[in-house]
Amino acid sequence: MATEFQTATAVTRNDDGSYAGAIAPDWGINGNANGGYVIALAARAMADAAGRPPLTVTAHYLTPGRPGPCTIDVDVVRVGGRTSTVRALLRSGDVGVAALLGAFGEQVEHGASIVDAAPPELPPIGDCPATKPPNVESGFGDRVDARVRPSDLGFAFGEHSGRGEIAGWFRLDDPDVDEPTFDAFGLLLAADAFAPVCFQFPEVTPGHAPTLELTVHVRGTPAPGPLRCRFTSRFLQQGLFEEDGEIWDASGKLVAQSRQLALIPRPAG
């Protein structure tokens, strides 16, 4: 049975080689599609054209994604033995929503396996509050279940930690499938599902933190169960901050890394 996420990111190939899809109305916040959802939708078309799953995808957001039909123009620029390189433009009619560039290839097991890091320590999922932003219409918040570690949640109540880190659990909240297993596309979604880390700093005025660039590296195939995510930022300067993500599966394996460059929210007026 298809999950809600699979249905909301489904694409079909047009005769001219482009892909048809739709930005679903219920995967956004205040009517604007979530950035991870947009990347997953476009990556479905790119992966279909490549005949391979995502290994790394970079997205630049051009305009907020509004619900409705969309087209994904796809250009496979290289087919190699292990990976294919694909460019794409996701557009609503003539309005560009996102430009993407990615490499697609199967996960393989070979060579050295060295990990110098550990998943974030998290209380049981039931002890971590769901985080749906207040005073906004968030279909996205109903589709996913992002549970922030209580010690990272003070910012929501004006108690900023002053530490550039937000960690928590992540799973899909599906009406028909009990805790769907993540695939590579689900990892793309997870990479942009939590609040901006810059909210942890009292010097930052809360507000929209538009992403300039988001890159996700798929580093493994997740085991069943919820994901453990950690997002950090160390450099807020020149109006910009980076946000680095680590996504770990239930077995304790790193399955994705992400980095984005985003604008620090500007005070209103």
Next chain:
Amino acid sequence: MATEFQTATAVTRNDDGSYAGAIAPDWGINGNANGGYVIALAARAMADAAGRPPLTVTAHYLTPGRPGPCTIDVDVVRVGGRTSTVRALLRSGDVGVAALLGAFGEQVEHGASIVDAAPPELPPIGDCPATKPPNVESGFGDRVDARVRPSDLGFAFGEHSGRGEIAGWFRLDDPDVDEPTFDAFGLLLAADAFAPVCFQFPEVTPGHAPTLELTVHVRGTPAPGPLRCRFTSRFLQQGLFEEDGEIWDASGKLVAQSRQLALIPRPAG
């Protein structure tokens, strides 16, 4: 006076909106152009089309860049108030060398400035050996002066640190200009100028570590003087490793971050 680096990355606009340049013969290793040099060359065309300097550039390498004339096809997909989004394909005739996607915009000073990190501690530049790989023809090694911290250099003599870090000084070695100041394009070059960090691990067989994807975020305008660079890797698995770079200027300010996803070298045969 133009520096050697400026001359080697110069481009001119063609009537059809594409750009003409040349992959210089002396910016490669064993006849293949350095990846940071390729990104800088393409970014010159992208920045000219945008009328703005690079803020973040992502490159996917398609085939090794060989010396000779090249064309950069450039497509400005969005012009915003602060940034422009640009796609590009650098090709030698019909052979694609690199596909790129970037955002271009001026450095501005506004908002919070928070840094939770420090530049790498390095001995004086004269105490750090120049690192030109043995037994290879490296024009690149003559154009730049990359000085690795002695405690990170054991790998070159079969004494692997087992620690995923290489740090060192970086400057341009110009015949006519005494220590040229870095601009944003020079930072793109610095992001791929050191040996792959995976060489620090005895489990990794030395060899070619092809980059799948390299993203550089320009985070500031460098002060005059040599750069201090730190490259780290924490996850070698599924045949791939990430390499995270921090580039600091002589005044102690972070001026660029980089991340690449690359293939762990495979044993010969």
